[in-house]
Amino acid sequence: MTQNTTDSNPRRKRAKGTVQTKTLGPVDDLEPHVRSDWWQTLFNSLYLKTDADLLDDMEVTRKEADLLVSILGLDPEDMVLDLCCGQGRHVLELARRGFSNVEGYDRSQYLIRKARTRAQKENLQVRFREGDARKLPYPSDTFSVVTILGNSFGYFDSTLHDRKVLEEVFRVLKSGGRVFIDAVDGDHMKKNFQPRSWEWLDRKYFVCRERALSSDGDRLICREVICRNDRGIIADQFYAERLYNRESLFELLTASGFSIPTFHTTFSPVSTGTQDAGMMGQRILLSATVEKAWPSLSSSLQNAESKKPLNVVVVLGDPRKEDQVKPACVFDDDDLETVNRMKQALSEIPYMKFTFLDRHETLLEDLKKRAGKTDLVLNLCDEGFNNDPIKELHVPALLEQFNIPYTGAGPQCLSFCYDKSLVRGAAREMRIPVAKGVLVTGDSDVSSFSLSFPLLVKPNSGDSSYGITQKSIVHSREEIFDIMKETREKIGADKPFLLEEFLPGKDISVGIIGNPPFCTVLPITEEDYSAVPEDLPRICGYEAKWLPDSPYWKIKSVPAGLPEKTEKEIVRCCLALFTRLGCRDYARFDWRLDAEGRPKLLEVNPNPGWCWDGHLAKMAAYANISYSGMLAAILEAAKKRCGIGTSVKIELQRKASERSPRKSPDEYAAEFEEEVEAKGPIESENDRKRNVFSGNSQTMQAL
Numbered sequence: 001m002t003q004n005t006t007d008s009n010p011r012r013k014r015a016k017g018t019v020q021t022k023t024l025g026p027v028d029d030l031e032p033h034v035r036s037d038w039w040q041t042l043f044n045s046l047y048l049k050t051d052a053d054l055l056d057d058m059e060v061t062r063k064e065a066d067l068l069v070s071i072l073g074l075d076p077e078d079m080v081l082d083l084c085c086g087q088g089r090h091v092l093e094l095a096r097r098g099f100s101n102v103e104g105y106d107r108s109q110y111l112i113r114k115a116r117t118r119a120q121k122e123n124l125q126v127r128f129r130e131g132d133a134r135k136l137p138y139p140s141d142t143f144s145v146v147t148i149l150g151n152s153f154g155y156f157d158s159t160l161h162d163r164k165v166l167e168e169v170f171r172v173l174k175s176g177g178r179v180f181i182d183a184v185d186g187d188h189m190k191k192n193f194q195p196r197s198w199e200w201l202d203r204k205y206f207v208c209r210e211r212a213l214s215s216d217g218d219r220l221i222c223r224e225v226i227c228r229n230d231r232g233i234i235a236d237q238f239y240a241e242r243l244y245n246r247e248s249l250f251e252l253l254t255a256s257g258f259s260i261p262t263f264h265t266t267f268s269p270v271s272t273g274t275q276d277a278g279m280m281g282q283r284i285l286l287s288a289t290v291e292k293a294w295p296s297l298s299s300s301l302q303n304a305e306s307k308k309p310l311n312v313v314v315v316l317g318d319p320r321k322e323d324q325v326k327p328a329c330v331f332d333d334d335d336l337e338t339v340n341r342m343k344q345a346l347s348e349i350p351y352m353k354f355t356f357l358d359r360h361e362t363l364l365e366d367l368k369k370r371a372g373k374t375d376l377v378l379n380l381c382d383e384g385f386n387n388d389p390i391k392e393l394h395v396p397a398l399l400e401q402f403n404i405p406y407t408g409a410g411p412q413c414l415s416f417c418y419d420k421s422l423v424r425g426a427a428r429e430m431r432i433p434v435a436k437g438v439l440v441t442g443d444s445d446v447s448s449f450s451l452s453f454p455l456l457v458k459p460n461s462g463d464s465s466y467g468i469t470q471k472s473i474v475h476s477r478e479e480i481f482d483i484m485k486e487t488r489e490k491i492g493a494d495k496p497f498l499l500e501e502f503l504p505g506k507d508i509s510v511g512i513i514g515n516p517p518f519c520t521v522l523p524i525t526e527e528d529y530s531a532v533p534e535d536l537p538r539i540c541g542y543e544a545k546w547l548p549d550s551p552y553w554k555i556k557s558v559p560a561g562l563p564e565k566t567e568k569e570i571v572r573c574c575l576a577l578f579t580r581l582g583c584r585d586y587a588r589f590d591w592r593l594d595a596e597g598r599p600k601l602l603e604v605n606p607n608p609g610w611c612w613d614g615h616l617a618k619m620a621a622y623a624n625i626s627y628s629g630m631l632a633a634i635l636e637a638a639k640k641r642c643g644i645g646t647s648v649k650i651e652l653q654r655k656a657s658e659r660s661p662r663k664s665p666d667e668y669a670a671e672f673e674e675e676v677e678a679k680g681p682i683e684s685e686n687d688r689k690r691n692v693f694s695g696n697s698q699t700m701q702a703l
Contacts, residue, residue, distance in 0.1 A: 088115025505593025
């Protein structure tokens, strides 16, 4: 994205003819020298020599235009905006081909002037405008296609600004319009960038380059020292570009409202004889679609929405009350720090005003007073009403009584998923493999069960791993009785338990944000137990989440690296369960692999932990989504589901679906079950015969 130069007359500097003697010399760390607004000054005449020369080639431009027209099926009458157009090479090429409604937009005053001069020389009737891509000067629903080409995306130091660009693109596109992006292949670049290079640009100029990854590994920092052989050093400049990959681009587009992101190919068209391709060596081409129910109405509603922020009430646990799940049964400094980080992250989300409610004694009255003034409730009260986890479903039940829309699952889903045995039953009915297990109630005779060890003994209900510790892995019946007795002293004598086979394979989690059919699956993670002493069982229980002095505190969540077939099957199952169980907006699914690498479902977590260092936030971080971005994505999913922003949006979407039928969530679930039925159970007959439990009648009755 060529985004401005503050030097309105670059010739004035060159005319002085003085040697620039000031340079930083050797630099150990490039990153501190990158200004957050480096793009304001970099794109000048030197840019055309050092970087744009790779692509400012008629043959390269024709190839790119061929791909653009072919992939999008462009019509000469389409309204096309080339965003971050630079010196206008794509706009001019499309104009040469008879496209009469093409316009270029860029931040660089110098490059826009260059584009206009070229258009005048060729007598091409096209328009170029200068400005910031985060605030486009066009009315909503103006263009059929918006392009962001030539690796012009990802210059900002925060992904929030990149998302703002995409939200503006979404606004100015018509319903059914498409965005087309040509971006650097981040995964390829991280492995293949040249740390140092130098090349002659022509007979007089040469450039020396240094490159390094940023401290977080998400951006490539570049330094260019440009020299002229008769004047010495004329520029010593630093810049940085974000290294998006397919996964993070997909997430960013869907979070910005786009539908059906599609990756077309990787692309490497650079001029012949190139010495250093830099960021242009391999790029990703992708497109996405805009769906708007009624363009003229949605535009006015969006404008009205931008003037008036959304009133969002955040409901939390009560720090004044006892919480049995926490180690000291009270909110401590870490809990308060977690809440403060959440508030800071929410403050970064534009067009929303947040009010926080955490006093449960007055919660009913507080919600009643705000019912008519609240647009949406962000329900983060996973502690449950009065900090009672059994009453987690009471909060959404109250909100439904007052007819207040809210994020996350409803009462029925929370109640169902709180019972692990019921979730297992639903999964088995859908032929989704689960860890072999048996429900043990107060009157069950464990001594009569035929069991194989080791087993995991855990409460059938509850969350936050309460009642699950290293002692929960048992190797004898005596240990079963001991751990059940010890745990019942904490959770209650009447509470049922699950006895499950202990699976030795990877301990993995799958996070989903959105609602069918627009769900985003976050990168799958596994628990890294390498820092845990070898004599301790590999289990992420209560110690790992609540006890800093425990060796389990050192467990880390890392990308799972599953075989492609296994990952696809797991994701497919999770999406089906998301719909079947009534999850909404976000959820997390816990799986574990057996000794042969086959996945087995353990639990489903609607409204999973939202804290900055929780599993969902870690998965989001691997997708290049900030903590603030994760919370924003959950809010946006709820807004879209509830039709917030217009009283007629749901009806209009129903009318639009008559033109272009879309499957409902129930249809997606039915389709999944039909496919499973057709191909047979995921778990083979031989797998079932290897059940760790015997087939005697008492065991089957307990199941």
